[in-house]
Amino acid sequence: MKAINLGKNQQIPSVGLGFWKIDNALAAEVTTEAIRVGYRHLDCASDYGNESFVGLGIENAIRKGLCLREDLWVTSKLWNTYHHPEHVELACRKSLKDLRVDYLDLYLIHFPISLAYVPFEERYPAGWFYDPSSPNPAMKPSPVPIADTWGAMERLVEKGLVKNIGISNFSTSLIRDLLSYAAIRPAVLQVESHPYLVQPKLLRYCQGEGIVFTSFSPLGAPSYIPIGMATEKDSAMNEPLVRSIAASHKKSAAQVLLRWGIQRGTAVIPKTSNPARLFENLSIFDFELTVDQMRGIAALDRNLRFNDPGVFCESAFGCFYPIYE
Numbered sequence: 001m002k003a004i005n006l007g008k009n010q011q012i013p014s015v016g017l018g019f020w021k022i023d024n025a026l027a028a029e030v031t032t033e034a035i036r037v038g039y040r041h042l043d044c045a046s047d048y049g050n051e052s053f054v055g056l057g058i059e060n061a062i063r064k065g066l067c068l069r070e071d072l073w074v075t076s077k078l079w080n081t082y083h084h085p086e087h088v089e090l091a092c093r094k095s096l097k098d099l100r101v102d103y104l105d106l107y108l109i110h111f112p113i114s115l116a117y118v119p120f121e122e123r124y125p126a127g128w129f130y131d132p133s134s135p136n137p138a139m140k141p142s143p144v145p146i147a148d149t150w151g152a153m154e155r156l157v158e159k160g161l162v163k164n165i166g167i168s169n170f171s172t173s174l175i176r177d178l179l180s181y182a183a184i185r186p187a188v189l190q191v192e193s194h195p196y197l198v199q200p201k202l203l204r205y206c207q208g209e210g211i212v213f214t215s216f217s218p219l220g221a222p223s224y225i226p227i228g229m230a231t232e233k234d235s236a237m238n239e240p241l242v243r244s245i246a247a248s249h250k251k252s253a254a255q256v257l258l259r260w261g262i263q264r265g266t267a268v269i270p271k272t273s274n275p276a277r278l279f280e281n282l283s284i285f286d287f288e289l290t291v292d293q294m295r296g297i298a299a300l301d302r303n304l305r306f307n308d309p310g311v312f313c314e315s316a317f318g319c320f321y322p323i324y325e
């Protein structure tokens with residue numbers, strides 16, 4: 001339960017720390033503290049803009065003897081502006097340098113969305129806009145076949161820069177297509193999943209294909225409330241059922257949601273920069289949800305997706321770009 005087998009003698013810790021929206025000013029300290037309290041799985045990305053600070057935190061933890069590099073599972077993600085095969089290795093090497101590691105445990109294609117290249121010197125992280133300083137900034141799609149990007153991802157494994165490659169925000173049809181040509185299969189699919197977006201068919205499909213399913217935003221709404229993409233009423237942590245299950249186990253609602261995530265066989269990567277919550281979110285291995293509790297939580301499903309490019313790309317980045325429909 002504490003880790004999920006990937007084969008080849010590899011295991012991914014089932015609880016990781018997510019780094020999206022962790023302030024640069026805090027990221028190094030949070031990283032070292034997370035490793036100190038027991039996190040061994042760090043979910044990073046070029047797009048989060050804080051990899052160089054996470055790298056300082058990793059280096060600091062190793063220097064202090066809190067862990068060895070090989071004890072950590074470090075994930076990073078290829079941003080949308082680097083899908084062209086000639087940019088994939090450059091982007092990976094930039095993340096490696098920033099994270100101060102000489103290999104990644106996992107490198108994911110962040111979205112099945114390819115945008116026009118933006119050189120590092122011009123802007124890093126590149127973000128969604130092609131030219132944020134233009135009078136009408138907008139995304140600039142620049143299609144690259146996923147097969148070409150995947151081929152370049154496979155070269156990273158062959159060169160020893162990454163141990164595993166995977167995908168994020170992909171649907172079953174895209175995965176099925178990818179599996180038809182992949183010489184190296186995706187080890188992990190990372191997608192949004194929580195009790196309001198259970199995704200049973202996607203999980204079952206991944207389990208059938210031996211692809212580890214990692215749930216991002218495992219707490220659901222809280223991450224999206226401050227950025228206007230959800231409201232307090234959308235939070236599964238306020239569900240009476242979740243609160244009563246939490247009370248019965250003397251755990252918090254957040255711990256119940258995370259436990260539900262790992263007990264259904266997914267990895268979860270909650271984000272927090274709060275030291276008490278870092279500990280709380282990792283303390284989910286000393287209780288077990290009953291079959292009825294697992295089913296009751298799954299029945300809260302509303303197919304409610306907070307992180308949908310088909311919605312936010314149009315409202316925030318001037319481009320209608322659905323990917324799930």
Ligand SMILES: NC(=O)c1ccc[n+]([C@@H]2O[C@H](COP(=O)([O-])OP(=O)(O)OC[C@H]3O[C@@H](n4cnc5c(N)ncnc54)[C@H](OP(=O)(O)O)[C@@H]3O)[C@@H](O)[C@H]2O)c1
Pocket residue numbers: 017018019020021043044110168169190191215216217218219220222223224252254255269270271272273274277280281307
């Ligand atoms: N692949 C992708 O496209 C993608 C997209 C989104 C996210 N992700 C990854 O998934 C990670 C997690 O997703 P997320 O950050 O969207 O959402 P999340 O981890 O589900 O929720 C984070 C929010 O919940 C709060 N929180 C954390 N622990 C809590 C607790 N014990 N009690 C109450 N509130 C708590 C945090 O606030 P405080 O920080 O104040 O505690 C923050 O506002 C990201 O950091 C990122 O690594 C990947």
